[in-house]
Amino acid sequence: MRPTIGITMGDAAGIGPEIIIKALEDSAIYEFCKPVVIGDAKILKRVIDITDSEIVVNIIQEVQEAQFRYGTVDCIDLNLLPENLAFGEVSPIAGNAAFQFIKKAVELAKESQIQAICTAPLNKEALVKGGHQFPGHTEILATLTETDDYSMMLSSPKLKVIHLTTHVGLKEAIDTINPERAYTVIDLADTALKRAGYKVPRIAVCGINPHAGENRLFGEGEEEAKLVPAIKRAQEEGVNVSGPHPADTLFFRAVRGDFDIVVACYHDQGHVPIKVLGLEEGVNITIGLNYGIIRTSVDHGTAFDIAGKNIADNRSMIAAIQSAAELAPK
Structure with missing residues (x-):
């Protein structure tokens, strides 16, 4: 085996x-x-x-x-x-x-x-x-x-993160995110973890704005326009995905064991939690x-x-x- x-x-x-x-x-x-x-x-x-x-x-x-x-x-x-x-x-x-x-x-x-x-x-x-x-x-x-469609996943013993965007500026990252890309990355995460033996991977998607926009209180509705359609599409296909979640609490919940992988919207949103947990144990993974x-x-x-x-x-x-x-x- x-x-x-x-x-x-x-x-x-x-x-x-x-x-x-x-x-x-x-x-x-x-x-x-x-x-x-x-x-x-x-x-x-x-x-x-x-x-x-x-x-x-x-x-x-x-x-x-x-x-x-x-x-x-x-x-x-x-x-x-x-x-x-x-x-x-x-x-x-x-x-x-x-x-x-x-x-x-x-x-x-x-x-x-x-x-x-x-x-x-x-x-x-x-x-x-x-x-x-x-x-x-x-x-x-x-x-x-x-x-053509692939993504970077970072993994540590307590947390896995996959990215919608990586090495671009923050403004460009937000402009680049769209429902199709979000759906693709959710699907890549689900497929990769199932191949690895997870029967029903628990996937959580980060919000783009603070508090995931909090009903348009922050931002200009990016969550509803760019992320929610992808999450709903994946859910309709049987994927166990939820969100958008506020990033400031989501990573704590994932480390606690509530989720198997987090979908981060941009580079630092996903990299910082992994590297805080320990550079020596971090692994860069290409999936898709x-x-x-x-x-x-x-x-x-x-x-x-x-x-x-x-x-x-x-x-x-x-x-x-x-x-x-x-x-x-x-």
Whole structure:
């Protein structure tokens, strides 16, 4: 019953290889999933030496060759990097390799050889210099899976949040929200949690304005125009969704256990509660990708300043692997 999770190395000049090795030193990982690294075996071996780890690398070309045994890291070795790759420096070679790792993971996920993808961070400058004009993992995944409608979910042990809008200004976010987008995200949340084993996910939608508008006392009726039609449509289709709820109390109720996931209207409305609960345990998740692919990621960057120094923290990687296993189709 353990899902197979493909863990991509990300930019190998950063802390990705180190946090992968450190995460897979936790025997509990192997109790709930079967991890396989997609990357470069020689870099993993360098990191094992740096961290004085006793882990052994099992170089493979196919998932079927993996041992999935604690103490051994199964690595699908694409062999794209030089053995002396400098840690902490922007490298076009590493940027291209990071793209190829995620491309291979998507191919494996399309073939159902892995049930979810967990990504170590990449460096956007290196990615572009390596010949791939993408701002990040999400856009790469959307392109490789031919996906138009997707959303960012943030997850922590006590709270899950999915967003209607993310990296746009607040005014643009409010202008962008419409009933169709709201319905799509509600449906994405319902589908993702059902695939993860939730029989009837309890979904709550945040209001846009303070107190969810309080009957037009605040705002210009954005809740009624942009959110309520989507909520009613989803309810008519059998989705267990409610709202719009005042955001200032909704997150407390969700953490208490009243809801399984909250639909946030804009970036900070959803990000702040998650990050207050703890950056180390936060996980970034892309849902809605075609082929039913779930992707989770650490909630930090490549940290070039500490790469190769054996001081990187593995907690976000462990949390990302756990979330990938939790959300993988059952």
